[in-house]
Amino acid sequence: MKYEAVIGLEVHLHLNTKTKAFCGCSTEFGNAPNSQVCPVCLGFPGSLPVYNQTVLDYAIKVALALNCKVQEYTKFDRKNYFYPDLPKNYQVSQYDLPLSIRGFLDIELGGKFKRIGITRVHMEEDAGKLIHQEDISLVDFNRTGIPLLEIVSEPDINSPEEAYEYLATLKSTIQYLDVSDCDMEKGSLRCDANISLRLAGAKTLGVKTELKNMNSFKGVKDALSYEIKRQTEVLDSGGKLTQDTRLWDAKAQETVAMRTKEGAKDYRYFPEPDLPPFIIKEDKVAEIKKTIPELPKEKMQRFIKDYGLSEYDAKALVASKKGALFAEECLKRFSDKNKKPVANWIIGPLAALAGSRACETSELGIFPESLVELIELVEKKQIISNLSGKVVLEEMVNTAKTAQTIITEKSLAQISDSGSLNSVIEEVIRENTKSVTDFKSGKANALMFLVGQVMRKSSGKANPKVVQELMRERLESA
Amino acid sequence: MSIDKKTVEDVAHLARIELEAKELEKLSKQLEHILAFIDKLSVLDTGNIAPTSHILPISNVLRKDEPRKSLPIEKTLMNAPDKQGNFFVVPKVIE
Ligand SMILES: [Zn+2]
Numbered sequence: 001m002k003y004e005a006v007i008g009l010e011v012h013l014h015l016n017t018k019t020k021a022f023c024g025c026s027t028e029f030g031n032a033p034n035s036q037v038c039p040v041c042l043g044f045p046g047s048l049p050v051y052n053q054t055v056l057d058y059a060i061k062v063a064l065a066l067n068c069k070v071q072e073y074t075k076f077d078r079k080n081y082f083y084p085d086l087p088k089n090y091q092v093s094q095y096d097l098p099l100s101i102r103g104f105l106d107i108e109l110g111g112k113f114k115r116i117g118i119t120r121v122h123m124e125e126d127a128g129k130l131i132h133q134e135d136i137s138l139v140d141f142n143r144t145g146i147p148l149l150e151i152v153s154e155p156d157i158n159s160p161e162e163a164y165e166y167l168a169t170l171k172s173t174i175q176y177l178d179v180s181d182c183d184m185e186k187g188s189l190r191c192d193a194n195i196s197l198r199l200a201g202a203k204t205l206g207v208k209t210e211l212k213n214m215n216s217f218k219g220v221k222d223a224l225s226y227e228i229k230r231q232t233e234v235l236d237s238g239g240k241l242t243q244d245t246r247l248w249d250a251k252a253q254e255t256v257a258m259r260t261k262e263g264a265k266d267y268r269y270f271p272e273p274d275l276p277p278f279i280i281k282e283d284k285v286a287e288i289k290k291t292i293p294e295l296p297k298e299k300m301q302r303f304i305k306d307y308g309l310s311e312y313d314a315k316a317l318v319a320s321k322k323g324a325l326f327a328e329e330c331l332k333r334f335s336d337k338n339k340k341p342v343a344n345w346i347i348g349p350l351a352a353l354a355g356s357r358a359c360e361t362s363e364l365g366i367f368p369e370s371l372v373e374l375i376e377l378v379e380k381k382q383i384i385s386n387l388s389g390k391v392v393l394e395e396m397v398n399t400a401k402t403a404q405t406i407i408t409e410k411s412l413a414q415i416s417d418s419g420s421l422n423s424v425i426e427e428v429i430r431e432n433t434k435s436v437t438d439f440k441s442g443k444a445n446a447l448m449f450l451v452g453q454v455m456r457k458s459s460g461k462a463n464p465k466v467v468q469e470l471m472r473e474r475l476e477s478a
Numbered sequence: 479m480s481i482d483k484k485t486v487e488d489v490a491h492l493a494r495i496e497l498e499a500k501e502l503e504k505l506s507k508q509l510e511h512i513l514a515f516i517d518k519l520s521v522l523d524t525g526n527i528a529p530t531s532h533i534l535p536i537s538n539v540l541r542k543d544e545p546r547k548s549l550p551i552e553k554t555l556m557n558a559p560d561k562q563g564n565f566f567v568v569p570k571v572i573e
Binding site: 039082132139266273 | 539560
């Protein structure tokens with residue numbers, strides 16, 4: 001690669017408190033327009049904001065989970081600009097004394113950890129929603145004043161894949177804290193990106209572009225990939241890049257420069273006089289630190305150590321907190337020392353079923369003990385085949401019956417006794433003399449063909465391992 | 479302390495105020511006086527004083543995360559210059 005991409009991400013996160021940041025209006029999503037507003041969040045003169053204790057606690061929790069230093073003295077500032085979704089004509093945000101600074105998040109790519117610096121995590125409020133029509137705009141202020149955190153990364157990200165992984169890890173980490181649903185579709189997590197290119201190995205930064213309007217993690221990755229291509233072409237053709245803001249158009253799969261007015265933005269930040277500062281003492285920080293559960297990275301490392309899982313499997317199992325709790329129950333109950341089959345069943349068939357029902361693996365109504373029973377019937381006792389196992393699993397989800405009941409009802413049990421299998425084997429040998437000759441002349445494939453024929457005749461119920469053993473014995477003894 | 483017309487124009491734009499040439503002249507002079515007055519503070523040595531971010535000696539004013547009633551829609555929209563259904567209506571602005 002001739003150029004190196006330098007990427008920084010700015011994430012905005014809704015905190016899932018019951019009420020808004022500065023007033024008692026509900027934060028519920030999807031209600032009638034302007035039904036959750038009051039003089040404070042509408043910015044009426046004379047109203048006085050008072051900050052939500054839970055928001056401050058959640059913000060500290062996120063800052064700590066991202067290894068940030070929580071500042072002892074922090075305050076709000078007014079960020080002034082005019083836009084109709086902002087009734088006060090300023091956003092309450094933080095400028096020079098943010099809640100927390102200098103953290104990091106470790107991301108895992110291809111078996112290696114990379115540390116991405118977090119510049120700051122600060123507190124602010126969301127704006128309202130505009131619905132544009134022919135020549136007017138409709139304003140809904142329900143979202144105005146919903147507590148937001150801004151999480152700014154250092155420009156430590158060097159590829160679209162790393163950006164994607166950073167977002168996935170951030171989301172997973174924050175979901176473990178139960179402070180946000182991190183749903184990009186509902187707008188509770190939003191992401192803007194800064195990207196510039198420089199000659200590989202160069203120290204100075206290139207001209208950066210700000211990317212907006214990405215609606216999914218994949219959108220962020222695609223927009224960055226597009227931008228690397230575009231900037232490379234400009235630089236290679238001897239052109240100069242301009243520092244602009246570009247919008248991602250997911251349909252056209254391209255970024256489009258935003259028309260911006262002359263002159264850099266001037267937000268004229270100043271201390272918010274309506275909100276006194278916060279003094280956050282060490283004991284408060286320690287108290288909140290205690291409420292942080294084992295986070296995905298630590299859990300992943302523990303799963304590898306305690307259950308002998310691969311990095312890939314462990315990472316997949318810990319992606320969600322509920323999923324990880326479920327997986328660990330299963331891993332503990334599985335009576336074999338080798339826990340790989342459990343990971344396979346959860347990451348494979350169970351995750352597929354959850355995906356098709358748009359829920360988590362832990363929400364399919366299957367208890368860990370039921371899943372483990374099924375896995376043991378398939379993998380250890382070989383009562384049913386892997387394929388039947390998947391059918392049984394789906395039936396378990398649909399009917400809430402146990403694996404054993406379904407196997408009996410549908411007579412899915414594998415035939416493993418040599419008595420019943422031998423007659424079928426004899427039949428197959430009689431009907432396939434050519435393959436028998438082939439096997440004897442050294443063609444190993446012929447064995448698999450003959451086993452396949454037995455499986456077919458038994459409608460897939462024969463235990464393939466037993467059939468293979470019996471068939472080999474029979475052919476070699478004849 | 480002098481202030482040029484360009485700066486006054488920029489500040490007027492930021493405040494979304496349209497000024498005529500005569501007003502610009504007048505306001506530039508007035509602003510110059512105001513700034514000169516404020517500038518008197520610079521005779522003080524504030525090198526060892528932390529910047530004030532709030533004038534009252536209070537901190538950590540917080541409330542519980544408990545929902546309170548929002549305004550009924552009639553009251554919310556009562557003073558709106560323009561409305562449509564439950565919405566406030568504004569001229570179309572796309573940033
Ligand atoms: Zn309100």
